[in-house]
Amino acid sequence: MSWTAATVLTDDGEVPLRDLPVAELVSAALAVDEDSRPEYTAFLQLRGDRETFEAARSLCGSADPARRALGAYVLGELGAVALSDEGDIVVVPRDQRPFRMPAVTLLLDLAAGEPAGEPDGWPTGEPLGRPDGWPTGEPLGGRDGWPTGGPAGGPDGGTIGGTGGEVQAAIATALGHLGDPRAVEPLGAWRSHPVVHVRWTVCLALTRFASRDDDALRYLVELTADPEPMVRDWSCCGLYQAGRDTPEVRRALMVRLDDDDAVTRAEALRALALFGERRAVQPLLDALDRPPEAGDDETGEVAGLVAEALSLLADRTGDPRLLARLRPSDDD
Incomplete structure (x- = not known):
């Protein structure tokens, strides 16, 4: 059953969530636990109408960080999907969403008024994001597109409640989804934010722009040296996705081949392989x-990235040592 068929028990009996008034959806999104919140947020986004836009605008003007964060998340994908006459979920192209440009303006104004934030107080738990089944037709970044469990699925979690960067993370998430190039400047201003989760969402959002914006690319290069492994990991992934081969990009990725984090090393290898960097041949052979031990790579993520790097670098360099690794052995 599609997530759009979800129901809720009210005084009038069981009713579809999508039929709840906007005010009730907002109240429910703020009241439920972190695991349930994405469902309510998604139904607000699904409405895609003027009433919901005005509700999100009001939330963004609140003194309560939780309400401002919710408003930002709603604006980021307001009208991003719709239901067809047959009840199927349809992705709506960004340029066909009537509230995209007003949403960008609101979010840029909101970003300008947010403080830098403090590292203490970032709440734990599952981050706010999409319900299961939300379409992935417009990935924002990352290895498999924008994670479906939340806006970024950050290393420290993060909910819309509490203090310490949740609003900035929500704004960065939303601006990344909306894809307006004016977002690059405020995103770049948060690349050294003290809260890891904010820097991570900034990294993912910048990936949207780095293929064509020089500043976004420069910020991603800087983030490859972030003290948090997951930020380094995803910034290397963003450089791979951007696909822009510059000396600065190659230098940053070469440094990451000695990273303490195995996933970051593998992401750097894959990106360098995309560019046909011959200096990556020996590090790839070493990898x-x-x-990694099976227990250190339970999901097979590192192995998959290294295998992809092998295919890319063998193709681009024709190095016989790499080509030999691609051929099945006589014992297979």
């Missing part, structure tokens, strides 16, 4: 000869 193939010394794979």
Whole structure:
């Protein structure tokens, strides 16, 4: 059953969530636990109408950080999907969403008024984001597109409640989804934010712009040296997705081949392989000869990235040592 068919028990009996008034959806989104919140937020986004836009505008003007964060999340994908006459979920192109440009203006104004934030107080738990089944037709970044469990699925979690960067993370998430180039400047201003989750959402959002914006690319390069492994990891992934081969990009990725984090090293290898960087051949051979222990790569993420790097670099360099690794052995 599609998430759009979800129901809620009211005084009038069981009713579809999508039929709840906007005010009730907002109240429910703010009242439920972190696991349930994305569902209510998604139904607000699904409405895609003037009433919901005005409700999100009002939320963004609140003194309560939780309400401002919710308003930002709603604006980021307001009208991003719709239901067809047959009840199927349809992705709506960004340029066909009537409230996209007003949403960008609101979010840029909101970003300008947010403080830098403090590292203490960032709440734990599952981050706000999409319900299961939300379409992935417009990925924002990351290895498999924008994560479906939340806006970024950050290393420290993060909910819309509490203090310490949740509003900035929500704004960065929303601006990334909306894809307006004016977002690059405020996103870049938060690349050294003290809260890890904010820097991570900034990294993901910048990935949207780095293929064509020089500043976004420069900020991603800087984030490859972030003290948090997951930010380094995803910034290397963003450089891969951007696909822009510059000396600065190659230098930053080469440094990450000695990173303490295995996923970051593998992401750097894959990006360098995309660019046909011959200096990555030996590090790649070393990675193939010394794979991580099974317990250190339970999801197979590192192995998958290294395998992808092998295919790319063998194709681009024609190095016989790499080509030999691609061929099945006589014992297979």
